[in-house]
Amino acid sequence: MHDAPARTTRPQDFAPAFEEVSALLGDRFTTAASVRAHHGRDESYHPNRDPDAVAFVRSTEEVSQVVQICARHKVPIVPFGAGTSLEGHVVAIQGGLSIDMMQMNSVLEVNAEDLDCTVQAGVTRKQLNAHLRDTGLFFPIDPGADASLGGMSATRASGTNAVRYGTMRENVMGLTVVMPDGRIVKTARRARKSSAGYDLTRLFVGSEGTLGVITEVAVRLYGIPEAISAASCYFDSVQGAVDAVIQTIQLGIPVARIEFADEVQIDATNRHFDMDHAVKPTLWLEFHGTPAGVKEQAEMVQEIATEHGGGGFRWTTNEEERNKLWHARHNAAYSAAALRPGSRFWATDVCVPISRLAECIVETKKELDASFLPAPIVGHVGDGNFHVSFVLDPDKPGDVEEANRLNDNLVARALAMEGTCTGEHGVGYGKVDFLVAEHGDALAVMRTLKNAIDPDGIMNPGKILRL
Numbered sequence: 001m002h003d004a005p006a007r008t009t010r011p012q013d014f015a016p017a018f019e020e021v022s023a024l025l026g027d028r029f030t031t032a033a034s035v036r037a038h039h040g041r042d043e044s045y046h047p048n049r050d051p052d053a054v055a056f057v058r059s060t061e062e063v064s065q066v067v068q069i070c071a072r073h074k075v076p077i078v079p080f081g082a083g084t085s086l087e088g089h090v091v092a093i094q095g096g097l098s099i100d101m102m103q104m105n106s107v108l109e110v111n112a113e114d115l116d117c118t119v120q121a122g123v124t125r126k127q128l129n130a131h132l133r134d135t136g137l138f139f140p141i142d143p144g145a146d147a148s149l150g151g152m153s154a155t156r157a158s159g160t161n162a163v164r165y166g167t168m169r170e171n172v173m174g175l176t177v178v179m180p181d182g183r184i185v186k187t188a189r190r191a192r193k194s195s196a197g198y199d200l201t202r203l204f205v206g207s208e209g210t211l212g213v214i215t216e217v218a219v220r221l222y223g224i225p226e227a228i229s230a231a232s233c234y235f236d237s238v239q240g241a242v243d244a245v246i247q248t249i250q251l252g253i254p255v256a257r258i259e260f261a262d263e264v265q266i267d268a269t270n271r272h273f274d275m276d277h278a279v280k281p282t283l284w285l286e287f288h289g290t291p292a293g294v295k296e297q298a299e300m301v302q303e304i305a306t307e308h309g310g311g312g313f314r315w316t317t318n319e320e321e322r323n324k325l326w327h328a329r330h331n332a333a334y335s336a337a338a339l340r341p342g343s344r345f346w347a348t349d350v351c352v353p354i355s356r357l358a359e360c361i362v363e364t365k366k367e368l369d370a371s372f373l374p375a376p377i378v379g380h381v382g383d384g385n386f387h388v389s390f391v392l393d394p395d396k397p398g399d400v401e402e403a404n405r406l407n408d409n410l411v412a413r414a415l416a417m418e419g420t421c422t423g424e425h426g427v428g429y430g431k432v433d434f435l436v437a438e439h440g441d442a443l444a445v446m447r448t449l450k451n452a453i454d455p456d457g458i459m460n461p462g463k464i465l466r467l
Helices: 011-028 033-038 060-073 125-135 149-155 200-204 238-250 263-273 291-307 319-330 332-337 354-369 397-416 434-439 442-453
Strands: 053-056 077-080 097-100 107-111 116-120 172-178 184-186 213-220 227-235 255-261 282-289 310-316 344-351 377-380 385-392
Touching: 011 053, 011 060, 011 097, 033 053, 060 097, 060 172, 060 184, 060 213, 077 213, 107 125, 116 125, 125 149, 149 213, 172 200, 227 238, 227 291, 227 319, 238 255, 238 282, 238 291, 238 310, 238 354, 255 263, 255 319, 263 319, 263 332, 263 377, 282 291, 282 319, 291 310, 319 332, 332 344, 332 385, 344 397, 354 377, 354 385, 354 397, 385 397, 397 434, 434 442
Parallel strands: 053 097, 077 097
Antiparallel strands: 107 116, 116 213, 172 184, 172 213, 227 282, 227 310, 255 282, 255 377, 344 385, 377 385
């Protein structure tokens, strides 16, 4: 956790702009302290900074008008979705205006034959799948929280299904974006592939609101599998569990989910969700396909797990049991926080080449076991991505200092193994400093792009890059 840069703007400088936005939106513009406080924080432990005002928008055209006003008066803009980000993405470092996208929540178009749809940025993943239920299609990206599709695009989110279905990078087909001067840009058409010009879609996916405001998202859809089964098995060692994952991936077994939890996390999950998993390093898996295919996949993975010391393999096709398992996985950080009543969790993540995954987790686990700070490990180990949740008391400087030390070492370890400082949480302002070590001279190219597109630096200042 790193402190946000000092604020260099003054709220009174924004008054003329706020008068114009208020005239445009009426009671959907507010400077109420409680609303501002809600929009100055996310799910992370990074220090909060409230915006000076909040605008609730309902259309791309309204966003364009609001951005044009802010551009004229050089007012910082922070797009806000569901507020579930984990690296301080929505913290208003320089104050300014928070643009709340959650009233832009319409599914605009479903093209079932083409397996795609277009939604406004405030549509959440659960809302979209509820809308699609009767079509036989679903949207598979699930970062755990019921995040908005705009926010998921902005942070290049992924989740437990990424090992089979990919991340937002692979599943966003096109975007509608309001640029820093208020222009409305569509980054792509609906064709499944194109060689026409720069790939602007990929530029904005993962841009975290620093290049423009995403207002509409076109995504790929998939057929709901005929059969789904979930499974779990435990291991005597982290090495055995991760080696089983590596062999499963290398053999091309099409698992939909393959998740790891260490014994600290399993203990927390058992307590919090009244479950009875063996308190050992554990894999949670899910298989999609035909009934015969799902059965075959489960049997093959069970054989691999047994070769690597796996035991207690159990699997189910019961929807209620599957949902209970994945609900516990998606809420792992909250069960971890319950290990210390009154504590907060600080979730971080890294990603390494899968061949280095066991080494990275084992070394990390050794350091965590020697620390006084509880810090369970979970991970989307099918693609080399894992998370650590530091469970700390925010009022104890020693806890915060120790979490910083462990996090710095974790990132350094991942980078030394040719990995990345974040597999899916994004940079926000929490991991800005790590980009220097990861990208080197490529940061100069990123700054050139940022300065060219947003010369006044009003779009989510202080995130991803220090300018």
